[in-house]
Amino acid sequence: MRMFENKVVLVTGGSSGIGRAAALAFAQEGARVVVSARRVDPGEEVVREIRARGGEARFIRCDVSDESQVEALVRQTVEAHGRLDCAFNNAGAMGRHLGPLHSQELTDFDETVNVHMRGVWLCMKHEVRAMLAQSPRGGVLVNTSSVAGLGGVGGQGFYPAAKAGVIALTKTAAQEYARLGIRVNTLVAGSFETPMLDGAVDQLTGGDAGASAALREQIKQFIPMGRIGDASEAAAAALWLCSEASSFVTGHSMIVDGGVSSLLR
Incomplete structure (x- = not known):
């Protein structure tokens, strides 16, 4: 049997990059995949690619910084498939303005934090509610962070701070929901194509x-x-964190960066 046979998996930021690679990989392993992103055309293209390979997928548009859209995304996923087994909270975007902190504006802060940290929290909030309400109860969440979140990185604006926040949110959630059957881990990504x-x-x-x-x-x-790195290599780590092979792993920050941060930890 394939690793995610008949499992329902939600992938945000699934229209390109690591999210796209993960959506394809989950489907290849038998999952019923919900691909979500802000951009409709690339997201629908990923769904078509999955279906062409014999997989099952659907696209639901969502801006993860908007709670009403996140609530609708999770609700529609459960309505369509009956439950939610895994969620890969991967949506993100590089800030439009890179440079030192004194050159940043409040809008730069809001845009970066809203997508990367607020978006992860909103997704977890509604995904956890769904996972606690279903039978059998439980599931797995994986949140995408970055090696930039392991320490400050000059010139990247508020991105490192937001990604550090993702790691802290993940650890908090892991402690809160471990005994309720929900595992929560972080994929800490380095540089990928x-x-x-x-x-x-x-x-x-x-x-x-x-x-x-x-x-x-x-x-x-x-x-x-x-x-x-190739995006498929990051996707493989996300799949492992969502799989039964990692059944005793929660609150973990899995660093996949080709060794970049090895001298710092």
Whole structure:
């Protein structure tokens, strides 16, 4: 039997990058996948790809910073499939303004924190409620953080702070719900080949092709494994955290970064 046969899995930020890779992987392992994102067309494309491979999926649009949309996302998932077994809370976006803190505006703070930290909390809030109400009770949550959240990173605005908050929220939730049958863990991601990384590189280089290529080489040199990760490698970690293979794991921050943070921990 496949790892997630007949399990219902919700993936936010599922239209691209790590979320897309995870949605495809969950479906390959037999899950009934709900793909969610703000952008409809890319999200629907992921659903079509899953179905073309013989999997089961549907798309529900959601801005995770909006509680009414998050509530509707979880409610519609349960209405469609009867329960929610796993949720990969992965939605995120790089801030539109990178630079030192004194150059940031209140809108930069709100936009970054609303998506990365408030969004994770809102998702957990409604996912936990659904998991506690269903029979049998319980489920698994995995929240995406970043190695940037393990410490401050100059020039990245409020992103590191928001991602640090995700780790703390995850640990709090893990303690609160462990005896209620809900496991909660964090995927702490390093640099992966994703549209988000492309956008960050473009911001930092002004879109200059030569400068972007040079920056990518710098990133590779900074990673002990000497390469940028493939999104499928992050997805594999998320699947393990959601699987029965990790049944005694909760409150854990799984770092998947090619060794970048190994000297700091």
